[in-house]
Amino acid sequence: MALTLTDAGPGDILAATLAESATQALLDEVRLSPKPGLVDSRGSGSHRDLTLALMEHSAHSLTATFNALAQHCWRRSADIALRQEVGRLGREGEREMMAATGGVNTHRGAIWAVGLLVSAVAMQPSDNGVEHIARRAAELARLPDEFSPKTFSKGACAVQRYRLPGAKEEAQSGFPHVTGLALPELQRSREAGASESQAQLNALLAVMTSLADTCVLSRGGMPALLAMQRGAASVLHAGGVQTAAGVRRLMHLERQMLADNVSPGGAADLLAATLFVDRIGAKTHPIHGLTS
Numbered sequence: 593m594a595l596t597l598t599d600a601g602p603g604d605i606l607a608a609t610l611a612e613s614a615t616q617a618l619l620d621e622v623r624l625s626p627k628p629g630l631v632d633s634r635g636s637g638s639h640r641d642l643t644l645a646l647m648e649h650s651a652h653s654l655t656a657t658f659n660a661l662a663q664h665c666w667r668r669s670a671d672i673a674l675r676q677e678v679g680r681l682g683r684e685g686e687r688e689m690m691a692a693t694g695g696v697n698t699h700r701g702a703i704w705a706v707g708l709l710v711s712a713v714a715m716q717p718s719d720n721g722v723e724h725i726a727r728r729a730a731e732l733a734r735l736p737d738e739f740s741p742k743t744f745s746k747g748a749c750a751v752q753r754y755r756l757p758g759a760k761e762e763a764q765s766g767f768p769h770v771t772g773l774a775l776p777e778l779q780r781s782r783e784a785g786a787s788e789s790q791a792q793l794n795a796l797l798a799v800m801t802s803l804a805d806t807c808v809l810s811r812g813g814m815p816a817l818l819a820m821q822r823g824a825a826s827v828l829h830a831g832g833v834q835t836a837a838g839v840r841r842l843m844h845l846e847r848q849m850l851a852d853n854v855s856p857g858g859a860a861d862l863l864a865a866t867l868f869v870d871r872i873g874a875k876t877h878p879i880h881g882l883t884s
């Protein structure tokens with residue numbers, strides 16, 4: 593049944609705001625160009641089964657999942673019951689994504705990262721400092737979910753084979769690539785006069801300098817991961833994508849990643865997570881107001 597304005601409580605309003613911000617963050621990420629190897633507004637990068645239109649459709653299909661996560665987490669603290677509920681809603685979101693895309697994995701990693709952050713904001717809306725949100729998300733991610741399917745995944749396989757942290761570990765350690773790399777780079781680049789797109793691209797590259805991206809590892813192994821990390825660092829060392837030298841190095845990195853047939857999907861998810869947190873930061877007043 594559709595909610596009327598008089599039915600909507602503060603939890604509903606916050607959930608709608610968070611779901612909208614999360615969806616918008618996914619749309620901002622996928623439209624951002626030029627991203628090496630990834631789907632962007634120019635094309636499909638290293639992907640054969642993904643297109644911009646499919647990714648956009650997928651992002652919209654996830655609004656209801658983010659809304660449900662926020663509703664269920666509103667003013668609750670991290671315990672096993674909440675973790676299991678979040679896990680159930682996340683898996684339901686994965687199923688909805690697969691139904692919307694005809695079975696293509698467009699946003700599995702993004703549901704995980706952004707879903708946990710949406711949940712963490714809703715748990716304690718008045719405490720919306722980025723580090724605090726990330727810590728609550730980590731607390732949730734560290735709790736066991738006995739219903740989590742013990743099935744084969746490419747990410748888990750890469751984590752085991754290379755003994756490097758993957759999507760689960762990134763969340764469990766409080767999203768250090770978001771709080772320690774992407775957000776500071778986003779803010780630094782804006783302050784230095786970069787355009788919004790340039791600042792977001794620099795933030796993506798900051799993640800790529802250090803992430804053990806299991807999407808890249810699965811397809812290209814360690815040589816492709818190291819080439820990605822070094823290439824991204826060299827763009828930032830040249831002054832970022834707002835400089836001519838930075839753009840040349842970015843184009844070089846893109847050629848390398850296309851030749852290796854890899855795509856930094858994990859880094860893209862963490863950029864979306866960063867853009868979500870950034871959007872929430874911009875809405876500090878409404879979010880504080882809802883909890884009074």
Ligand SMILES: CC(C)(COP(=O)(O)OP(=O)(O)OC[C@H]1O[C@@H](n2cnc3c(N)ncnc32)[C@H](O)[C@@H]1O)[C@@H](O)C(=O)NCCC(=O)NCCS
Pocket residue numbers: 678679680681682683700701702703704705707708737740745746747748757758759760762803804805806807857858859861862
């Ligand atoms: C933990 C998840 C991501 C599964 O991870 P796993 O590594 O086993 O599988 P998979 O290869 O499918 O997913 C990894 C995805 O994460 C992203 N990723 C890759 N590397 C990294 C990294 N180092 N850091 C962060 N994200 C990464 C990529 O997009 C990749 O596609 C998640 O899908 C899951 O457990 N879902 C169950 C539902 C749930 O608990 N949801 C709760 C939150 S909504």
Ligand SMILES: Nc1ncnc2c1ncn2[C@@H]1O[C@H](COP(=O)(O)OP(=O)(O)OP(=O)(O)O)[C@@H](O)[C@H]1O
Pocket residue numbers: 621622630631632639642697698699700701702703746807811855856857858860861
């Ligand atoms: N702009 C983007 N382009 C491509 N992938 C993205 C983008 N943004 C996020 N991703 C993430 O990348 C993941 C898709 O990566 P990948 O294609 O490697 O997965 P797969 O379909 O399981 O593997 P493969 O394509 O190697 O068979 C998704 O989970 C998604 O969250």
